[in-house]
Amino acid sequence: MTQEPTLGPALAILLVPALAALGLALVPAWRLAARLNVVASGLTLASAAWLAAAPPAPTPLLLVDDFNLYLVLLTAFVGFTTSLFSAGYVAHELEDGRLTPRSLRFYHAMFQAFMLAMLLALLANNLGLLWVAVEGATLTTVLMVSLYRTAAAIEAAWKYFILCGVGIALALFGTILMYLSAQPLLGGGAAAMTWTALLAVAPRIDPGVLDLAFVFLLVGYGTKVGLAPLNGWLPDAHAEGPTPISGVLSGLLLNVALYAVLRFKMLMGANGQVLPPGTLMAAMGLATLLLAAFMLHRRRDMKRFFAYSSIEHMGLMAFAFGIGGPVANFAGLLHMTLHSLTKSAIFFAVGHVAQAAGTQRMDRVTGLTASHPALGWALVAGVAAIAGLPPFGLFMSEFLLVTSAFATHLVPASLLALGLLVGFAALVARVQGMAFGPPMEGVRELRAPLAPLYAHLALVLVAGVWLPPPLAAWFQSVAGMLG
Numbered sequence: 001m002t003q004e005p006t007l008g009p010a011l012a013i014l015l016v017p018a019l020a021a022l023g024l025a026l027v028p029a030w031r032l033a034a035r036l037n038v039v040a041s042g043l044t045l046a047s048a049a050w051l052a053a054a055p056p057a058p059t060p061l062l063l064v065d066d067f068n069l070y071l072v073l074l075t076a077f078v079g080f081t082t083s084l085f086s087a088g089y090v091a092h093e094l095e096d097g098r099l100t101p102r103s104l105r106f107y108h109a110m111f112q113a114f115m116l117a118m119l120l121a122l123l124a125n126n127l128g129l130l131w132v133a134v135e136g137a138t139l140t141t142v143l144m145v146s147l148y149r150t151a152a153a154i155e156a157a158w159k160y161f162i163l164c165g166v167g168i169a170l171a172l173f174g175t176i177l178m179y180l181s182a183q184p185l186l187g188g189g190a191a192a193m194t195w196t197a198l199l200a201v202a203p204r205i206d207p208g209v210l211d212l213a214f215v216f217l218l219v220g221y222g223t224k225v226g227l228a229p230l231n232g233w234l235p236d237a238h239a240e241g242p243t244p245i246s247g248v249l250s251g252l253l254l255n256v257a258l259y260a261v262l263r264f265k266m267l268m269g270a271n272g273q274v275l276p277p278g279t280l281m282a283a284m285g286l287a288t289l290l291l292a293a294f295m296l297h298r299r300r301d302m303k304r305f306f307a308y309s310s311i312e313h314m315g316l317m318a319f320a321f322g323i324g325g326p327v328a329n330f331a332g333l334l335h336m337t338l339h340s341l342t343k344s345a346i347f348f349a350v351g352h353v354a355q356a357a358g359t360q361r362m363d364r365v366t367g368l369t370a371s372h373p374a375l376g377w378a379l380v381a382g383v384a385a386i387a388g389l390p391p392f393g394l395f396m397s398e399f400l401l402v403t404s405a406f407a408t409h410l411v412p413a414s415l416l417a418l419g420l421l422v423g424f425a426a427l428v429a430r431v432q433g434m435a436f437g438p439p440m441e442g443v444r445e446l447r448a449p450l451a452p453l454y455a456h457l458a459l460v461l462v463a464g465v466w467l468p469p470p471l472a473a474w475f476q477s478v479a480g481m482l483g
Contacts, residue, residue, distance in 0.1 A: 009051035010062050013072065013119055016043045021112035030094065030104040034087040037108045041076075041083035044115060048076035060190050063125030067478045071259055072122050074337055078251045078344050079115045081452040085348045086111070086244040088448025092355045093242070098148055107147055107242065114140040114248065118256050127175045127193045130260055131168070134224060137253055138164045145241035156236035163233040167223025171260075174216030178264070181209035195263065202270035210267070210274050217264045218280060224257030226311045227318060228288040235299075238307035239360070243351030246303055250310040251344035255336055258314065262321060262482060269483040282322025286412055286419070288315030293419040296426035302350045302360045305430060306343065309386060312423050313339045319416060320401050321482060327404040329479035334467075335397035338460050339386075342394060345456035346382040349375060352450070353434070356443050362430055367439030372446065376435050378453050383431040385460050387424050393463030 020040035027033040052073060055064040064072075090107070093099040099107070114137060121133035138161075146157035182192040185201045192198070202210075223230040238246040261281070268277040292312035299305040313335070320332030352375050353368065354360045368376030385392035398420065405413035 013047040017112040017116035025109040030101045033108045038083045041080040045076040045080045068122045085452045144245045153240040156240035160233040160237045171220025174213045177213035207273035221260045226314045235304045235307040239304040247344040247347035251340040278322040285315045285318025289419040293423035329482045331397045331400035333475045338393045341456040342385045348453040349379040365434045366437040371439035387427045391464040
């Protein structure tokens with residue numbers, strides 16, 4: 001990847017959401033704010049494309065490489081499509097009296113602040129800056145989860161704040177340990193907090209301190225990933241917050257936290273004397289997947305149900321990156337991308353369904369393919385994709401992972417296959433009741449566009465049939481970086 005000295009693209013991708021957040025906080029007209037939110041998200045996506053065309057050389061604060069560049073593009077794209085979905089979604093919420101023009105002003109400003117925090121975390125070349133950005137993403141989403149100001153929403157926001165506060169504190173302690181371990185080699189100051197400098201001296205860092213630091217970092221940032229045992233915040237936050245926020249939480253924020261874990265795993269991999277970091281990561285991932293798969297069968301709330309599905313898939317990714325190797329890492333990267341597109345599409349569909357039916361209870365929603373064919377069949381397609389059925393791309397990523405795991409880790413692979421089958425059964429059982437059967441009475445017609453939903457599903461379908469060679473080469477390059 002050719003790098004240019006200019007920082008223009010990297011600064012643009014951060015300045016656009018920063019200025020948009022400040023500007024939207026001052027716009028009282030919610031319709032105008034919704035349109036400006038779309039424009040700002042579109043400019044962020046354009047800046048991400050510019051960044052891909054002209055990536056800058058690393059600086060002490062910012063880093064662009066193959067790994068974070070593809071995640072920046074994915075984040076900007078999903079942020080843009082979510083802003084399109086959000087514009088129609090909030091109009092319905094305003095009509096129903098669940099939101100007010102004043103709360104929408106706050107919502108749009110926080111949406112851009114959230115995008116800023118995630119993009120800054122992905123581009124950070126400094127451990128401290130990464131931690132601040134992830135904490136900023138936590139605070140903005142806590143505020144948006146409580147947007148409806150109901151007792152359940154406030155309780156979910158507090159639960160999110162407390163559990164993720166514990167996690168981010170553990171991550172801070174791990175960051176401090178990492179800094180202290182690098183000081184004898186790099187001296188005090190910013191150098192000992194810089195990814196590129198740390199990676200260069202990683203083989204000479206005290207392995208005992210690295211082991212301890214990684215445990216704190218894995219558990220700390222793993223809380224944001226949704227890994228067990230500190231994953232209790234995620235279902236509540238998804239169920240009680242606005243649906244666009246559920247989409248970006250599952251589709252983007254979980255990826256950002258996993259990215260942070262993988263960056264530290266790369267540091268560990270550069271030191272041949274440390275304990276294998278992948279073992280703990282794979283164990284946590286497998287435990288998370290099995291827990292979420294069995295919990296799916298007891299869920300009755302649509303958004304809570306698909307939140308547990310997100311936990312299951314983040315466990316799957318953690319397992320993939322934990323066992324490592326070219327095939328498993330490739331499968332993990334592909335799954336990370338396609339899960340973001342699919343799960344955000346599913347939450348778009350769920351948001352439309354909840355507004356049409358007036359409920360999030362799955363047992364009260366039937367016959368969607370008859371009452372709302374375009375929406376009902378899109379939901380069926382989304383569930384088929386997330387369940388790993390062909391020809392959708394998630395089938396390929398899961399197939400690659402399962403075959404790779406069975407070749408080297410027979411018992412964990414068997415448990416992995418069991419978890420996937422249990423989760424598959426829950427998904428099929430729930431979508432059958434919602435999509436088919438007698439149509440509901442008294443449902444509302446939808447005026448919101450379904451284009452973002454169909455765009456995501458189309459990309460996931462294309463990826464299952466054909467993966468562009470440059471994209472495959474990109475994933476192979478990053479898989480090699482991860483070791």
